[in-house]
Amino acid sequence: MIKMYDLAGADPEHRFSPYCWRVRLALAHKGLSVETIPWRYHEEKIAFSGQGFVPVLVDGDIVVSDSWRIARYLDEAYPKSKPPFTVAGSVAKSLFIKHWMGKVVHPVVSRVIIPEIIKQVHPLNRDYFRNTREQRFGMRLEDLSAERDKNLQSLHASFEVLRATLGEFQFLGGSEADFSDYLVFAAFQWARCVSQVKLFPEGDLLEPWLDRMLKMFDGMAQKARRYT
Amino acid sequence: MIKMYDLAGADPEHRFSPYCWRVRLALAHKGLSVETIPWRYHEEKIAFSGQGFVPVLVDGDIVVSDSWRIARYLDEAYPKSKPPFTVAGSVAKSLFIKHWMGKVVHPVVSRVIIPEIIKQVHPLNRDYFRNTREQRFGMRLEDLSAERDKNLQSLHASFEVLRATLGEFQFLGGSEADFSDYLVFAAFQWARCVSQVKLFPEGDLLEPWLDRMLKMFDGMAQKARRYT
Numbered sequence: 001m002i003k004m005y006d007l008a009g010a011d012p013e014h015r016f017s018p019y020c021w022r023v024r025l026a027l028a029h030k031g032l033s034v035e036t037i038p039w040r041y042h043e044e045k046i047a048f049s050g051q052g053f054v055p056v057l058v059d060g061d062i063v064v065s066d067s068w069r070i071a072r073y074l075d076e077a078y079p080k081s082k083p084p085f086t087v088a089g090s091v092a093k094s095l096f097i098k099h100w101m102g103k104v105v106h107p108v109v110s111r112v113i114i115p116e117i118i119k120q121v122h123p124l125n126r127d128y129f130r131n132t133r134e135q136r137f138g139m140r141l142e143d144l145s146a147e148r149d150k151n152l153q154s155l156h157a158s159f160e161v162l163r164a165t166l167g168e169f170q171f172l173g174g175s176e177a178d179f180s181d182y183l184v185f186a187a188f189q190w191a192r193c194v195s196q197v198k199l200f201p202e203g204d205l206l207e208p209w210l211d212r213m214l215k216m217f218d219g220m221a222q223k224a225r226r227y228t
Numbered sequence: 229m230i231k232m233y234d235l236a237g238a239d240p241e242h243r244f245s246p247y248c249w250r251v252r253l254a255l256a257h258k259g260l261s262v263e264t265i266p267w268r269y270h271e272e273k274i275a276f277s278g279q280g281f282v283p284v285l286v287d288g289d290i291v292v293s294d295s296w297r298i299a300r301y302l303d304e305a306y307p308k309s310k311p312p313f314t315v316a317g318s319v320a321k322s323l324f325i326k327h328w329m330g331k332v333v334h335p336v337v338s339r340v341i342i343p344e345i346i347k348q349v350h351p352l353n354r355d356y357f358r359n360t361r362e363q364r365f366g367m368r369l370e371d372l373s374a375e376r377d378k379n380l381q382s383l384h385a386s387f388e389v390l391r392a393t394l395g396e397f398q399f400l401g402g403s404e405a406d407f408s409d410y411l412v413f414a415a416f417q418w419a420r421c422v423s424q425v426k427l428f429p430e431g432d433l434l435e436p437w438l439d440r441m442l443k444m445f446d447g448m449a450q451k452a453r454r455y456t
């Protein structure tokens with residue numbers, strides 16, 4: 001059985017990391033079962049992977065970290081379980097979308113939801129979480145909260161590229177979801193899991209796509225544990 | 229023989245429209261010959277297409293406008309000449325990249341090079357060009373010129389997504405160029421054709437990719453007529 005170390009909040013069943021969500025959706029796409037192992041920032045149990053971040057995938061003797069590298073590994077190791085979703089023709093474009101998420105969308109989503117995430121992390125992680133995030137953004141979490149509306153407006157503008165694409169196609173993968181959909185959806189799932197914050201207004205053109213994603217794989221994402 | 233109406237400057241052989249470049253590259257990719265017909269803003273010869281913009285492709289009885297729709301048409305009409313470059317799995321992601329260009333990159337590239345383009349358009353078009361562009365941007369072309377450095381900085385930041393992708397793959401199409409490369413390259417070709425303005429600094433990580441694009445199809449883009 002494949003194992004995956006998965007970021008957990010105070011509640012060990014509370015999983016919201018967008019990077020881990022990418023991998024969970026990728027595994028589901030491949031029809032592969034996984035045992036997820038909760039991990040908090042203060043825990044040393046992923047040291048064997050040679051780095052300090054989740055997701056970490058363990059498949060027999062093979063250890064892979066980083067969601068993009070994990071997706072690439074799964075395509076190579078399990079080519080027959082489903083059509084590969086990161087292969088040539090599509091792969092560089094998926095990577096482009098990944099970088100768009102990483103450089104444009106995630107920094108702003110982070111600013112919006114980090115003041116919510118801190119309420120969900122393990123109490124032992126709160127000081128660590130606050131200190132690292134306040135250092136990263138150069139401001140107190142309370143000040144991040146105060147600029148939420150400005151950040152939501154900036155997200156709204158960034159999402160125009162997605163809206164235009166998903167107004168024409170069911171998925172970024174075309175008629176079926178592929179890894180690029182998971183790359184993007186994972187950020188929405190992240191926000192959904194930690195807060196009531198809506199990243200776009202009611203009736204937004206992204207809603208039907210988000211709904212399709214939530215319902216995939218027997219509602220796996222929709223059923224996920226949310227904030228407490 | 230396929231015909232394409234192509235935006236021309238004062239010199240009828242001077243072609244720089246990024247949308248027309250997309251189609252020329254797409255035709256070359258398919259191995260299809262084309263007769264390009266110069267068109268200037270004041271000319272009525274594309275009225276038969278039912279709209280007022282180039283590129284307009286004429287293939288026998290078929291008339292198609294809009295570079296994305298032309299690419300889709302070519303994939304359908306000429307599926308055997310080369311692997312289709314806009315098909316499922318890749319198509320929605322190419323569309324995403326198209327929208328990223330349209331919503332993020334082109335507006336800024338325009339601001340940078342429009343004060344150069346006006347020097348290249350047909351003298352009869354200069355008043356029209358100035359008036360429409362000054363209205364679109366809400367400022368005089370001279371003021372656009374004054375904020376060039378600010379716009380180049382903004383472009384530089386947007387290009388991070390491209391740099392990260394093209395640092396890993398030869399092309400957005402993966403190991404071979406596909407339509408998404410043409411979508412992006414066309415903007416660089418646009419700037420290159422109308423001005424000496426470099427959209428990124430010497431030694432930029434995008435340079436090797438740009439060089440590959442310029443050399444494709446026997447140096448077709450590299451040999452193109454530039455500004456006078």
